[in-house]
Amino acid sequence: MSKRQSAKYKLDRRLGENVWGRPKSPVNRREYGPGQHGQRRKGKLSDYGQQLRAKQKLKGHYGDISEKQFRRIYDEAIRRRGEATENLIGLLESRLDAIVYRAKFVPTIFAARQFVNHGHVKVNGRRVNIPSYRCKAGDVIEVREKSKQLAIVLEAVQLPERDVPDYIDVDHSKMVAKYVRVPSLADVPYPVQMEPNLVIEYYSR
Structure with a gap:
């Protein structure tokens, strides 16, 4: 994507x-x-x-x-x-598209880039459509209300093949993630x- x-x-x-x-x-x-x-x-x-x-x-x-x-x-x-x-x-891990992917809002990193590009994501309540946008520790990333029921989002949450890393705190019921800290290589x-x-x-x- x-x-x-x-x-x-x-x-x-x-x-x-x-x-x-x-x-x-x-x-x-x-x-x-x-x-x-x-x-x-x-x-x-x-x-x-x-x-x-x-x-x-x-x-x-x-x-x-x-x-x-x-x-x-x-x-x-x-x-x-x-x-x-x-x-x-x-x-690299602070990029918005990487966080959207790690949070399991979408199934692939390619989908994450398109998802952000199309304006489906907000950072700290503000819509951001730049995949390379650099997030800081403490930033809150959420899927826009209108986009929460998209098939691609619902599919990604159910994916068994990967887990959300501990430097991202996610609530999939609300589709909200918090970028807790910048990870080290061993964390990714x-x-x-x-x-x-x-x-x-x-x-x-």
């Missing part, structure tokens, strides 16, 4: 990992890459290859953020005090191993 809706699982096939932990992922059936040479034995990745792969995986998990936007997030993570890897994850329920340290290395070359 974004600019890449029809091809979103290509990333899973290319990386050989179920990046979003979805049961429909083709990796659940075929762990090898796409195309006629997909089953060939993979060579060992160079350091650069590992860094690039880590970047593609992390960028893809958040709905395939544009390279320009992702670079901006990296630049801010470096500028901030503290560990750059933790800053990077904290900034990634379905695959993320290596933000390699992403930092990739950009700092």
Whole structure:
């Protein structure tokens, strides 16, 4: 449900990992890459290859953020005090579309971006339609009254495949979530191993 809706699982096939932990992922059936040479034995990745792969995986998990936007997030993570890897994850998880997805208001991160874009979400009582809007600890995110009975919302709440992390406090009966705190890498329920340290290395070359 974004600019890449029809091809979103290509990333899973290319990386050989179920990046979003979805049961429909083709990796659940075929762990090898796409195309006629997909089953060939993979060579060992160079350091650069590992860094690039880590970047593609992390960028893809958040709905395939544009390279320009992702670079901006990296630049801010470096500028901030503290560990750059933790800053990077904290900034990504503070995006409004990421919180809407983690709170299980929608089934996928792609749906979260479209859901916010179409004005279905309010932050602290004010409508916000920018998916990259950065939330702060203590912000209250809610689904607008008119949107609470949408099929996509009702479906997402029932999804058994993922739980709401403890840095988001959610009341699904009211469709309200509170962003309790900025998480660390260990707090985020990634379905695959993320290596933000390699992403930092990739950009700092």
